[in-house]
Amino acid sequence: MTVSSPRDGVTDVLAGSAPVTGQEPAHVIVDSPLMVPLTRSVSWADAHRLSQTPVRHDDSDSDGDHHRIAVIRSTATIRRGTRMMKVLSGRQAAGYLRGWSPVGFCHREYDIAHLRTPADLALLRTDGEVGRDGTDLVYALRWRAIDACDYDTPVGAAYQGLVAMPPRDRIGPPVLGTGFTPSEHHLIPEFVTTGCTDVPLSANAALLAYTPDGAEVVLYTYQPEQRGWIRMAGPQWRHLLDGIPDVSSDQEYLRTGDQPQSTQLVGTYQGRHYEAVADPPHEFRILAMTRAARYPVESLARRLRLSTWRGATCQVLRQESGWSRLRLCHPTPETVATLGAQCYERGIYEVWAPTVEITDNGPTDLPYEL
Structure with a gap:
């Protein structure tokens, strides 16, 4: 069991601020900081305003602003071994204990290490339940990136469908198309798993809890050889599990072969x-x-398994009784309406489809460079 204090988050940011020299120890991953060049004509307030202005590709008058914010956003990159974070509700934490894989919107730990309390981290939640679950806790998943190719910056034509998604069809804050999380005060680069598909968990991934005083508590760690989550929280921290529905505080969670x-x-x-x-x-x-x-x-x-249904590219999540559970890889307002897909968290749209109607590409291997 590991507990860190609020000051550790600040230390993490400062420790990673040194430039990458190529001489770091093999086990140290030094992430590149977000660089915001400021001038007399471009202040911090100007940069923040640009990060919070939705990008519409039919707005040619703001091409210069788009370029400036794109240059800033391009300085935040993922490397192999970069520690990634996804802030969770209790319901989502229960899903990961039962076998979910990382998917959807996430952040580098480097960029959010200064956010330590549930109130601070609430803006990063993707479940749309902020302020409605009455909890004074927030949970998070932390894992290490296997490769940068598993993650996209949610900008450009491929993500214009999410930018244009009407409020009635989305959960959580809007997607701005700038590559930054909506925030009144912070400049936080965000990422999304490529094509909104699942990425594998790395060894020693962790499920965390953050308390009102800013303490970080490791609740479980993922051990791939056991195919499950090993409890790390001692008796004094078991009450933190009360916010995770249908999870017993006295057991561990191992995947069975038929899942x-x-x-x-x-x-x-x-x-x-x-x-x-x-x-x-x-x-x-x-x-x-x-x-x-x-x-x-x-x-x-x-x-993974990819398929096409009514012209939309989807990931096949599971199949049973002649039906296939699909997740849209590039949702747009039109495909969501046509397919009757439902939003389950920010950017994630799923639907059941008759298996006979889909074009199943079968297992698809996306190679990594070693």
Whole structure:
């Protein structure tokens, strides 16, 4: 069990502010800070205003503003091993304990380390329940990025559908198209998993709780060999689990063999394919209970299933009784209305479809460079 104090968040930001020299120890990942060039003609208030102004690609009069905010946003990047964060409600935390994979909008830990209390972190929630669940806690998922290709900056034509989504069809704050989270005071770069598809959990991912005094408590850590979440919170912190519905504070959560996975990490060793484990930035190995069998893989890929239904590209989440559960990869107001998709969190739209009507591409392997 790990508890850190509010001051640790500030220390984390300062510790990562040094430039990348290429001489850092192998286990240290130094993320690039967000750089905001200020001049006499462009103040901090101007930069913040641009970050909060929705981008419409048919607005040619603001091309210069779009370029300026795009230059600022491009300085926040993801590297292999970058620690990512997704702020959760209790309901979402329960979902991850039961097998969900990271998906949708998320942030670099580097960019939000100064936000430590539930009140501070509330603006990053994606469930639309802020202020309605009555909790004085907030939960979060922390994992390490396997590769930058798993994440997009939500800008450009591919995400104009989310920018244009009407309030009745969305949950959580609007997508601005600038690559920044809506905020009255902060400049926080946001990311989204590529195509709104699931990404695999890395080894030692953590489910966290943040208390009103700003303490960070590690509740569970993910151990891929056990295929589950190992409880880390001691007796004095078990009350923090009360905000997670239908979760017992005295048990751990292991995946059973019949639970479907929407995404899987696969690797090759001596010409054969195996389920793999990612322990970024440098360790990628075969999934095995015994240490002697954890051979390093020769190639690595993320495996998922993609399909097309009524012209929309979707990820196949599961199939049962002639129906397929689909998630829209690039939702737009038109496809949401046509398909009858429902929004389950910010940017995530899902729908059931008759399996006979979809064009199933089968397992698709998206390779990583090792």
